[in-house]
Amino acid sequence: MHFTSERRLDDGVLEREFTLGDIPGILWTPAPGSAPLPLILQSPPPLGLRRTYPRLVARARHSAANGFATATIELPGSGDRPRWPAAEQARADLRRAMDAGEPVTDEIIDALVLPLVDKAVPEWQTALDALLGLPGIGGPVGYSGGVISIGTRLAVVEPRISAAVLFAGSFVPRAIVEEARRVAIPLHVLLQWDDEGNDRRAALDLFDAFGSEEKTLHANMGGHTGVPEYAGEAAAQFFARHLK
Amino acid sequence: MHFTSERRLDDGVLEREFTLGDIPGILWTPAPGSAPLPLILQSPPPLGLRRTYPRLVARARHSAANGFATATIELPGSGDRPRWPAAEQARADLRRAMDAGEPVTDEIIDALVLPLVDKAVPEWQTALDALLGLPGIGGPVGYSGGVISIGTRLAVVEPRISAAVLFAGSFVPRAIVEEARRVAIPLHVLLQWDDEGNDRRAALDLFDAFGSEEKTLHANMGGHTGVPEYAGEAAAQFFARHLK
Numbered sequence: 001m002h003f004t005s006e007r008r009l010d011d012g013v014l015e016r017e018f019t020l021g022d023i024p025g026i027l028w029t030p031a032p033g034s035a036p037l038p039l040i041l042q043s044p045p046p047l048g049l050r051r052t053y054p055r056l057v058a059r060a061r062h063s064a065a066n067g068f069a070t071a072t073i074e075l076p077g078s079g080d081r082p083r084w085p086a087a088e089q090a091r092a093d094l095r096r097a098m099d100a101g102e103p104v105t106d107e108i109i110d111a112l113v114l115p116l117v118d119k120a121v122p123e124w125q126t127a128l129d130a131l132l133g134l135p136g137i138g139g140p141v142g143y144s145g146g147v148i149s150i151g152t153r154l155a156v157v158e159p160r161i162s163a164a165v166l167f168a169g170s171f172v173p174r175a176i177v178e179e180a181r182r183v184a185i186p187l188h189v190l191l192q193w194d195d196e197g198n199d200r201r202a203a204l205d206l207f208d209a210f211g212s213e214e215k216t217l218h219a220n221m222g223g224h225t226g227v228p229e230y231a232g233e234a235a236a237q238f239f240a241r242h243l244k
Numbered sequence: 245m246h247f248t249s250e251r252r253l254d255d256g257v258l259e260r261e262f263t264l265g266d267i268p269g270i271l272w273t274p275a276p277g278s279a280p281l282p283l284i285l286q287s288p289p290p291l292g293l294r295r296t297y298p299r300l301v302a303r304a305r306h307s308a309a310n311g312f313a314t315a316t317i318e319l320p321g322s323g324d325r326p327r328w329p330a331a332e333q334a335r336a337d338l339r340r341a342m343d344a345g346e347p348v349t350d351e352i353i354d355a356l357v358l359p360l361v362d363k364a365v366p367e368w369q370t371a372l373d374a375l376l377g378l379p380g381i382g383g384p385v386g387y388s389g390g391v392i393s394i395g396t397r398l399a400v401v402e403p404r405i406s407a408a409v410l411f412a413g414s415f416v417p418r419a420i421v422e423e424a425r426r427v428a429i430p431l432h433v434l435l436q437w438d439d440e441g442n443d444r445r446a447a448l449d450l451f452d453a454f455g456s457e458e459k460t461l462h463a464n465m466g467g468h469t470g471v472p473e474y475a476g477e478a479a480a481q482f483f484a485r486h487l488k
Binding site for chain 1: 464
């Protein structure tokens with residue numbers, strides 16, 4: 001992990017860009033106290049770090065005010081990171097099916113999501129190794145993110161993650177629904193009820209499948225990007241309950 | 245409205261029992277300030293005021309700490325209030341169907357719930373007339389309650405109610421789902437995901453039907469009476485946003 005830039009935001013939060021191999025990322029930390037900082041891994045949506053920076057920094061500042069460090073890394077195939085042909089093909093197949101009003105098949109969903117999960121999850125684990133090696137950052141660790149299949153797999157395979165906020169707004173392969181049954185950490189799942197890019201029924205089935213004893217679904221009105229401010233506040237309270 | 249007893253709880257909340265005609269009720273008020281108090285109409289579950297008093301007073305004290313008055317009245321056919329034969333018959337039919345593992349028909353649900361709604365809603369409106377006539381209580385008014393069909397009808401017919409917390413834990417007649425489309429106030433709906441006495445699918449359909457532009461569903465794990473403490477806190481925050 002190499003820090004490439006550093007600046008202090010007006011509220012005192014330290015923002016540091018870094019690279020982890022060839023993966024760009026950003027770390028935000030509040031002024032360090034005597035105790036090691038809990039950490040939130042904030043996965044960006046697959047639109048890329050640069051396009052979603054305003055949302056990411058707003059959440060990171062809010063988390064910093066609650067005493068948390070926040071880190072994000074670019075997803076495989078997003079931003080300036082290289083695409084891979086199979087993903088491009090799956091995206092084209094998805095667009096074609098949706099434009100034609102045809103059902104999105106399991107084959108398309110698997111081809112779109114599973115390779116992304118396979119690539120992204122070990123990257124987040126490597127990032128976690130590096131982040132927990134930094135002075136002042138100690139955990140516990142929460143995960144918050146947009147591609148719910150990545151969060152689901154991470155929650156199964158990464159024991160250092162204690163709690164997760166998941167956003168039910170993307171296609172979910174059947175294999176991931178099966179993995180969901182093995183998730184045991186507390187979950188806070190956000191669902192936009194009228195999300196145009198999301199199958200509500202599938203999202204509810206995934207929520208039902210999670211094995212966690214504590215899981216909460218917060219469904220709000222509006223489309224994919226219309227998450228109301230109070231829903232963000234509720235997610236912050238969930239982390240405050242579980243990461244301290 | 246006649247007050248029949250009055251006592252001051254240890255946190256300074258004034259608890260007054262009253263009768264409204266032959267309906268018993270309780271009013272809790274914090275120490276009055278200069279502004280008139282907002283009011284929460286807290287409907288008890290159909291188990292009766294006496295059995296549910298500990299839950300009711302705990303919520304009322306919490307609301308008082310947020311600056312709200314809380315009032316409750318006994319539901320028709322609950323506590324010491326007279327039963328009516330058709331409701332007894334419907335309850336017997338329901339038990340028989342459930343014991344036999346048979347589906348609970350629309351006829352049973354209608355016979356069980358619709359007369360209760362027809363009787364209860366005008367009583368809550370009469371109570372509201374009396375409560376808003378008391379010195380120091382001015383609104384805005386929120387409704388919070390257990391029989392979701394009563395809350396739905398009230399939200400449609402009573403323009404003085406500004407926001408409602410509804411608990412999806414009882415059978416809902418199809419006619420009420422239709423009425424739900426005409427609800428326009430902000431709603432906060434609680435659903436216990438594994439509620440043994442509740443049809444989850446029907447609850448989600450009802451949530452979908454509500455016409456409100458702002459509606460939020462909070463689903464939590466556990467059975468009918470297992471609502472976690474943080475879910476109560478979230479409902480209190482909903483009222484704090486809407487009744488001030």
